[in-house]
Amino acid sequence: MLRESRPVLSNVDTAQVLVRSRGYWSTVAVRLKRDVLTLGFGVILLAIILSAFFANAIAPMDPEAAKMTxxxxDIGYTNTRTGDTHWLGTDKLGRDMLSRLIHGSRMSLLMGVxxxxxAFAIGGALGLIAGYAGGWGNMLIMRTMDIFYAFPSVLLAIAISGALGVGIVNAIVALTLVFIPPITRVTESVTTQVRLLDYVDAARSSGAGSLTIIRVHIFSNIIGPVFVYATGLISVCIILGAGLSFLGLGVEAGVAEWGRMLNELQDAIWKVPWVTxxxxxSIFVTSLSFNMVSDGLRSAMDIRL
Structure with missing residues (x-):
C-alpha cells in the first residue's frame, strides 16, 4: 500500500506559514521574546528613558547646587558634616554627578530622538514622492540630497550649528538637516522597489488613484524598513549631539547634558578619571542600546531570516 508523501517545507516556507497562521506582528513579537540580547538592551534603554522622564523624583540632589568645598x-564620597553621599562623585563646581547624569539624559535623549x-517625517515624505513619481521629480529631489551627501555628517552638523548659533533648538535643526538625506535615500529606494511590484500595477489598472495606491499599497509596505533604519540612526544622532555640545555648539553652558559635562570635566581627567x-x-551605553535594539527589530521583522 502506497503512503501519501508530504511536501518538505524550507525555512523560508515555514516562516511564511507561521506569518500567515499567527499574523505578521505576532510573529515579530514572538521572535523578539526569544532574542535575549535585544531584550536585555531594551531593558537598559527603558531604564534610561524612564530615568529621564522621572528625573526630578529620582535624582538624589539638586543638579545645579554647587559648593566649592x-x-x-571621587566616587562614593560622603560629606561627614551633612551625611550626604555622592555615589558618583562631584564635578569641578561641587555638583552631584549622579543627579547631573540623570537630568542630563533628558537633553541627550532629546537631541538624539x-x-x-x-527627519523621518520630512525625509520619508520626500523619499516617498521621489520613489513613486520617478522622472524629473525623482532627479530633482535626489540630486538635492546628494549636495548634502558631499559633506561629512560631522562637519555639516558643525557648520549648520555654527551658522545658527548656540542653543538646543538650533542644534536640533542642524541634526535634522543632517539626517534627512539618508532617510530620504532609503525611503526612495524601498518605494521604487514596491512601486514596480505586480499588485501595484494591478491596483493602478483597476482605476485606483495615486493617493490610494500610496496610502494602501506602498506606505504600509515601506514603513517597517524605514522605521527600523531610522531607529538605528538615533545612536549616531546622540553621539553627534553630544559632540556639538562638547564643542560648545549645542546646549548653553551650565546645562546638564552629557556632551557638555564632558567638556566641563576634561581638565580634571588626571585628578578624578573615573568621574570624568x-x-x-553614559553616551556609549545609550547609543549601544539603541543600536542593538534596532538590530533586533530588523532581524525580527525580516521573515527571511
Whole structure:
C-alpha cells in the first residue's frame, strides 16, 4: 500500500506559514521574546528613558547646587558634616554627578530622538514622492540630497550649528538637516522597489488613484524598513549631539547634558578619571542600546531570516 508523501517545507516556507497562521506582528513579537540580547538592551534603554522622564523624583540632589568645598570628589564620597553621599562623585563646581547624569539624559535623549523624528517625517515624505513619481521629480529631489551627501555628517552638523548659533533648538535643526538625506535615500529606494511590484500595477489598472495606491499599497509596505533604519540612526544622532555640545555648539553652558559635562570635566581627567569618564560611558551605553535594539527589530521583522 502506497503512503501519501508530504511536501518538505524550507525555512523560508515555514516562516511564511507561521506569518500567515499567527499574523505578521505576532510573529515579530514572538521572535523578539526569544532574542535575549535585544531584550536585555531594551531593558537598559527603558531604564534610561524612564530615568529621564522621572528625573526630578529620582535624582538624589539638586543638579545645579554647587559648593566649592566638595569639588572634584571621587566616587562614593560622603560629606561627614551633612551625611550626604555622592555615589558618583562631584564635578569641578561641587555638583552631584549622579543627579547631573540623570537630568542630563533628558537633553541627550532629546537631541538624539527629536531630530530623527523630524527627519523621518520630512525625509520619508520626500523619499516617498521621489520613489513613486520617478522622472524629473525623482532627479530633482535626489540630486538635492546628494549636495548634502558631499559633506561629512560631522562637519555639516558643525557648520549648520555654527551658522545658527548656540542653543538646543538650533542644534536640533542642524541634526535634522543632517539626517534627512539618508532617510530620504532609503525611503526612495524601498518605494521604487514596491512601486514596480505586480499588485501595484494591478491596483493602478483597476482605476485606483495615486493617493490610494500610496496610502494602501506602498506606505504600509515601506514603513517597517524605514522605521527600523531610522531607529538605528538615533545612536549616531546622540553621539553627534553630544559632540556639538562638547564643542560648545549645542546646549548653553551650565546645562546638564552629557556632551557638555564632558567638556566641563576634561581638565580634571588626571585628578578624578573615573568621574570624568561617566558622561562618556553614559553616551556609549545609550547609543549601544539603541543600536542593538534596532538590530533586533530588523532581524525580527525580516521573515527571511
Amino acid at each position: 566638595r569639588r572634584l570628589k 527629536l531630530p530623527i523624528v523630524f 569618564a561617566l558622561p562618556g560611558a
